[in-house]
Amino acid sequence: MQRRSFLKNTLLTTGSFAAATAAFSQTTTNISKGQPFHLDYAPHDGMFAASGGRDFIDQIKYMHDLGFRSIEDNGMTGRPTEQQTKIGETLAKLGMRMGVFVVPKGGNGANTLAAKKKEHVDIFLDGCRKSVEVAKRCNAKWVTVVPGDFEKNLPLSIQTANVIEALRRGAEIFEPHGIVMVLEPLSDTPDLFLRYSTQTYEICKAVDSPSCKILYDAYHLQKNEGNLIKNLELCWDEIPYIQVGDNPGRKEPTTGEVNYKNVFKFLYEKGYRGVVGMEHGMSKSGKEGEDRLVQAYREVDSFV
Template sequence: MQRRSFLRNSLLSTGALAVTGSLSARNQVNPSLKFKLDYAPHDGMFSTSAGGDFIDQIKYMHDLGFRSIEDNGMAGRSTEQQTQIGETLAKLGMRMGVFVVPKGGNGANTLAAKNNRHVDIFLEGCRKSVEVAKRCNAKWVTVVPGDFEKHLPIAIQTSNVIEALRRGAEIFEPHGIVMVLEPLSDSPDLFLRTSTQTYEICKAVDSPSCKILFDAYHLQKNEGNLIANLELCWDETPYIQVGDNPGRREPTTGEINYKNVFKFLYDKGYKGIVGMEHGTSLQGKQGEQRLVQAYREVDDFPVAK
């Protein structure tokens, strides 16, 4: 009887281990798949291979070795979707990158104008973003202050932006959420243009919830000198995005030496997310395969032993 009991308990234990192993296998990092930095794809980037459902895409991204995602439009998803995405990321041991604060600033809603209605819209977007972030476990949200208010002196515009951002930071601080300000190259009308301008504003806001989103694609177009400017702005830069220029496609398709940029980040001890804020140079599965290959290439930089 003792032997029979022992065998039964052993089989039950073995079965439990097998089940536990199968449940946790997806969370195990295959050393051959592990990247040196934490690159984050977005919705649609692997839709040909994984299908149109974002949850399935996230699981596929994990299987490829990615450990974070971005989703600019998260605030526009249903609360059920937001929650499901957050739960999926938690099960897979993945992080949620940035999403965009709804109406956080655009051409029709500029923080540079000191327009109370514009500021109220921005602050309401911040409050909504806190609830969204709770559902999907987000710690970073993107803010763009909007366009220049050209009838005002630049120093007055800057002061108006700082004042509005301080009020936004007050909303985010109690929740440990960081709004990251993104200088863009999409239009010469945009107020926020360079990394050093953004650095000055973050220093003036003086909050752990107001920092820089350094998008190398936009900043290559606006100012160049990427590594030097990253060094200058390092203490205010917790978040990176990339895309090659020209074309805004995957690394290796343009002029930016991303292997050197990524080595710089690694050597600085960067543990944040590198958002893959770009398209692909090829269509369909071929484009998706080339995308992964490109990141394997630029992630293959030498490290000090």
């Protein structure tokens, strides 16, 4: 679940996609460089370091020039306070949105909300309080929460009740500030408590708060359950946030088995205008990889 490290590592990954790249070059459209996409795709720090520079502020400006209108930054809470503020000011000036960042220790293998241990819940609630202050600095509305692992010595229904109770307390912290914690089902390990969209839907209904919703990461959910469009439809009223990555490989769309053009067309026609987080690596490194990344998103965004 060290997703910031994952992104940094996978952004350097190389791959042999010469044929696919050649095919893309034949279908490139005449879209102007800075024209916004139909959906609001959000890159991460490092995705455009070769072209935009290593400084995240410079990358944000470069992303805007390419047509992106949001960013994500899982590790925002670990940045210096001054940088958080500067990122927020830069986004505001450019008319861009801040996507999710991860609530610090918002649930992990060593700190599971399913166990109903006071020390675990206290850590989670402290992370929620800290996240409110970070969100104010960078103009964030959504924060990611993962409830952690199963507590295998307890019945599943009891674990579920424990998670709901802890999340209600977290929602009480976020509600006055209009911040939404989005619960993310993951596929990283079978030890994780939260794995399915419908399971997350049930929990959100039980928490019954505008500050507790679903982060639908299509990469993880393609691995765990598939049937993406059908499950999006079933859970629609509890999904304010989307993330993507192709499978297998967790690289940009068009590198795996998911027909993202159809998925994005579904989102657009449903009226979704929220952030679509680009939570994945890249099939090629350097400027070549960055160019291919933009080309891939232009391709799958051409559903209109």
